[in-house]
Amino acid sequence: EAGVAQSPRYKIIEKRQSVAFWCNPISGHATLYWYQQILGQGPKLLIQFQNNGVVDDSQLPKDRFSAERLKGVDSTLKIQPAKLEDSAVYLCASSFPRGVGTGELFFGEGSRLTVL
Amino acid sequence: AQSVTQLDSQVPVFEEAPVELRCNYSSSVSVYLFWYVQYPNQGLQLLLKYLSGSTLVKGINGFEAEFNKSQTSFHLRKPSVHISDTAEYFCAVTNAGKSTFGDGTTLTVKP
Numbered sequence: 001e002a003g004v005a006q007s008p009r010y011k012i013i014e015k016r017q018s019v020a021f022w023c024n025p026i027s028g029h030a031t032l033y034w035y036q037q038i039l040g041q042g043p044k045l046l047i048q049f050q051n052n053g054v055v056d057d058s059q060l061p062k063d064r065f066s067a068e069r070l071k072g073v074d075s076t077l078k079i080q081p082a083k084l085e086d087s088a089v090y091l092c093a094s095s096f097p098r099g100v101g102t103g104e105l106f107f108g109e110g111s112r113l114t115v116l
Numbered sequence: 117a118q119s120v121t122q123l124d125s126q127v128p129v130f131e132e133a134p135v136e137l138r139c140n141y142s143s144s145v146s147v148y149l150f151w152y153v154q155y156p157n158q159g160l161q162l163l164l165k166y167l168s169g170s171t172l173v174k175g176i177n178g179f180e181a182e183f184n185k186s187q188t189s190f191h192l193r194k195p196s197v198h199i200s201d202t203a204e205y206f207c208a209v210t211n212a213g214k215s216t217f218g219d220g221t222t223l224t225v226k227p
Binding site: 031033041043045055056091093097102103104105109 | 120125148150152157158159160161162165167206208210213214217218219220
């Protein structure tokens, strides 16, 4: 079974530039998450999708971050313009929908962003 | 609201020694509890989970954890660690499809 795919693995940009990350979840997983993991901290939820609808984006800095999951499968997370404090690993995860699975998350390998 | 506190940010231990990584949580409702492991430059992968039933749960790589409702704890243990267990370990609670993670414990196993 293929896991969660993410790209790119690494990205270095200057502040005020833009960047986009892509995620393809495990087939059949209706729920998709984007987490931000700053060095030395645990993952913090940015946005949660159920199919192509947003379930929770309360922690997403909407002035600079956006995310979409147009066809209910793969997803893109964009940052524009980037700030120094956006340097982090962006983790995508997927799971079965609430009430079906156990809440276990399946993670991709992450996209490491460095903002200079 | 729910929260997770991992009481030790770093745990150094010698190979073949036992180890315990501590996790306390706070929640006003019943939650599921998880431990994930993250190896360098990789995503998180599930070690074990508590959903209900027996309070002692066993996971992969010889790890186990005990759920203590009265103390709201879910400590992770392994009786004898290997060099390959060196990694970051995260405790997480999940309710209504929303997961909250602790800040992690770095386990370093020394020869």
